[in-house]
Amino acid sequence: MSMAVGDRDDNEPMMEMNTTPLIDVMLVLLIMFIITLPVQTHAVKIDLPVPTDAKNNVDPEKNKITIDPAGTIAWNGSPIDLAQLAQYLDETKALPVEPELQVQPDPYARYITVDRVMAVVKRSGVGKLGFVGNEQYARVF
Template identity: 60%
Template sequence: MAMSAGTAEGEPMMDINTTPLIDVMLVLLIMFIITIPIQTHAVKLDLPVDSGPTNPPPVDPIKNKVVITPTGEVLWNGSPIDLVRLRQYLDITQTMNPVPELHLEPDAQARYDLVDRVLAVTKRAQVEKMGFVGNEKYGNAF
């Protein structure tokens, strides 16, 4: 038994062969996929550049000296610093074992306001090993 599709035997088929069309379409699709540029989802960031080895803070493990000059500078072991940096150095010294001594040397002509602020910073940092040095300069003042 032969199956017929409604046409008589021996007549040519009048339908289009779609297989070559599908093949051409697949080839074109693959060519378009290959030629599309790759989409990169990059976020542009300016990252910090390594500046090499950083010097550790100049904290002496034995004793550190804070000098207050008449011009209003605060010196930590001879280097000028501000009160924020002073607090950072004092916090570092309080974590060391044993805790180093802090020698405070205000100049006789230094403003008391600055000396008072430095003392407030040392109190907030909970410095316990602190001493005033250079008091012999004040011996003839009174």
């Protein structure tokens, strides 16, 4: 900022604009904008089963879904597509005691494939769902 020195009549208007109020208003608007920003989160909504203490509902048969980096979905070791997965899940729901479903995606599997599989699992209404092999992600990240 500069200061006028010399012949200046006190009755003359100032030619410089006072920018202090402008800066104050801009700072208040900036703070309000930061506070009102929504938190960016992404989640896949799945209703997980509620744990119970009853041991008689546990079935020794467990079905396992694996997803490899190439996008191949396997049901207990044999490759399947999403339509077959929905059919197998409907068959397990018809059993007297629902077996546990274990999902194990490879750390390098594409997210879209895992998301599609989880959407089929959610639509089928599986009650016993577990994610296995989570320790393998510690080496990736």
